[in-house]
Amino acid sequence: MNKRISPPYILTFFICLLLWLLLTGTFNREDLLTGLVVSALVAYISAKNLLILNGLIIAPYSLLALINYLGYFLWALLKSNIDLAQRVVAKEIPIDPAMIKVKTTMQSDLGKLILANSITLTPGTLSVDVTDDFLLVHWIDCPDGTSIEQATQAIAEDFEYYLKGFLK
């Protein structure tokens, strides 16, 4: 096995095994053995296409950062829904949308993916496109004359702070 691409193999194996255990819900010897074999097979076949997983930082503290991020993210999701509900039921929909660019400092593809996902699910923003270091974001209530720096500060910075704990 090539040393440079071994982390995706191991990660894919463990993700498959975890999914298997959660789905079967048993620890019989036969089930466990089948799961091990199938996970190894899937990891062997598909891991070379999953180099995107290289963006993960594997360290003891990264699990804590992940939980921290999930908490912040779910709170943002709840806020965005309340915000949207208020807009939808208003007599005249209070929106002033615009397409803006946001600069990201995430290095890896996986980091950009998760950041774009988070932006899509937070109040009033929808990520449309990614080019190199910039995300194209549709903002439902954009103040006039917002610069890239202001938009980055308003939309992406908080998430990046939380994501940096477990993603490159």
Place this chain on the structure above:
Amino acid sequence: MRLIADCFFLLGALFIFLGALGLIRMPDVYNRIQAGTKAVTLGAMAIFIGLFILFPQWGAKLFIIMGFMLLTNPVSSSAIARSFYRSGIKVWHHPSKQPQEDNKQ
């Protein structure tokens, strides 16, 4: 127990209803995608939490479904928005305002 689960079902149904209302009321396609994605994601999650309260033995599977929904829902809506943007659909601006310049170079 039944009552708490019902509250979650009701909350989920309410959010999904608001999402559908948003789909009808919003002025252009990007705003409609926004309304659709967020409301449906949270609404479905609330329904799954209600199911988890009723049937704790399904917990692991419900958890997996929630994880996949959180991962794939925004990706698909971004993909739709991206294809609309690439095919040249313009962003709706508030009619009372001068069309503001988008800050892209």
